[in-house]
Amino acid sequence: MKKLLTTAAIVLAGATAASAEGELQLFNWGDYTSPELLAKFEAETGIKVTLTDYDSNDTALAKVEAGGGGYDLVVPSANYVPIWIEKGLIQKLDLSRLPNHKNIAPEWRDVPWDPGRQYTVPWQWGSTGVAVNTDAYSGDINTSAIFMDPPPELVGKVNVTPEMNDVLSLALWYVGGEPCTEDTEILKKARDALLAAKPKWLSMDYGMTTKMAANDVMASVYWNGAIFRARLQNPKIKYGYPREGFPLWMDSVALLTDAQNVDEAYKFLDFIMEPENAAMISAFARYANGISGSDPFMPADMKDAPEIVIPDEFKSAGHFLPTCSKKAQEYYTAIWTELQK
Template sequence: MKKTLLALLFVMLLATPSIAGSGELYLYIWSEYIPDEVVQNFTRETGIKVHLSNYDSNEAMYAKIKLAGDGYDIIVPSSDYVGLMRRQDMLLPLDKSKLSNFGNLAPKFVNQSFDPDNTYSLPYMWGSTAIAVNTGMLGTGAVNSIDDLWKPEMDGRLLLPNDPRDVFALALKSLGYSLNETDPARLEEAYQKLKSLIPMVRVFDSDSPKQALLSGEVLVGVVWNGEAYIANQENPEITYIYPEKGFSLWMDSLCIPKGAKNIEEAHAFLNYLMRPDVAALISTEMGYSTPNAKALDFLPEEVRNNPIVYPSEEVAARGEFQDYIGEAMKIYDAYWVKLKTD
């Protein structure tokens, strides 16, 4: 009996989730969003083993954290979802005394409205969502604006993100509205405009859209700049266009969700990611812009001066950051379901 009980206790001990000081870390992050080298170097330096899981949308991440409640130590939501999760008490406050590299971040990326004083989040990367075009197949003049996506010759050649905010941003900007629009009448107008675009889409992909561009399955894609950067490195005829009417800017942040068990390890990893050399390595390999001011000195010139990764101030001024839109998100979601199913 005692042997059976001891055996049972031993099995339960093995099944117990990791706790603080365990030397393990559970990271839940967008697909293809952190170099393997960064994770391996962190483990080599600290001995902390990183368990990596991926998602392809904020909605998927949010639903899993909301449902599970624990299991992950770090998540990487976009700014609007940081605001949402902060309001819903889903995040733990950060211990700034353990984040000595916080001062490396550029002032314009901290103390944002979605998280004043960065109580719950640290900026990880920022970038844009604009238009990648295979000019080798379509020529240089085929797509120069958002409105060109509606051209009949785009039918069956188009990729859009599998994300309601990013897709609605196209219609809203085309109509001259903010991509953070909450007016139901204007959202219905955008929905009506998208009804003629969605049937032309060959692929919806927020995971690795560059693959469809590189394979030639699509010739035009509304993609994140990092995807466009990598596609352009492999095929220089795939160019990236910042529309005159505007485009989405976004910032993804690092957060510790409530229910995280490896708090010390999480802070160690957050502080590591804010090292200038590490932030520069991430930006160089992923093709996204770093909010780390001191990392710019570590970037190769071909990355630092690449307009896909770092647009000029004039171009960036046409972009608009996504913000939290509250109850209006229900309208977006309802229209999104209709667009995808009707």
């Protein structure tokens, strides 16, 4: 997820060693795609890639569902994949065209959101937690209280990323509930707690890799890889795993039903399942990937990074988010709308 919002599309053109002709339209989260990866793909295939960024699962879904963009590939999060399938927006993959499908790590081959990996291939995975600048706060950071009940040192200095499902799931766990609940009492409790906390926040924004590194924000709900990148610039930044519960996620690449550049899309899907290329994706955005054999190519500093390796004491608190029912999603949207007023 995991990503900074960017406004420009990246267009790569002019391969010198082309072995194929064509174009590819990739619709992905902002600041999440390695330019070096795209340059390598273009050099090897001659396929020009146009990358368009989005800032949330809901943004991507709404744009494609409305028929906009003309994209070939999209990168939804795990709990959104069933929605894309149900709406008929992505198509089942022809695995015979993906010889590198065998490289998907065993634990990611048969996942609840895409049994048998019939519709998607892994991009990256990670967690949503809380980041704190320890110059501002030296207390316990492994709690959602950082944003749900900010300590005095952090009041007016906290950012909450505007990703509805992550934020509401963290809030529901914090008040003793579970994500996607339809229990109106616990939903009200989470809503009230969020509304009470909001005046103590600085912002609801993206861009925390840059802003936390520059000391513009002292704490944030954000994604682990982006905070890893911020910590490399500012060692005072630490990443916390809320013991009350925190989301795990995997973003995967899917072929849109109305894709125009299908052959090119299959080439790209197979390309990113090469271990060395998967490692290139991770090296840029600083998240783990789901491809066996990529470890030898990974940056050494990722192998024991605290943002990547979840401490044993918090592993049981991490959960992949379910796909919410229509009613639960309506409750979520109502709360989110009120929170953003």
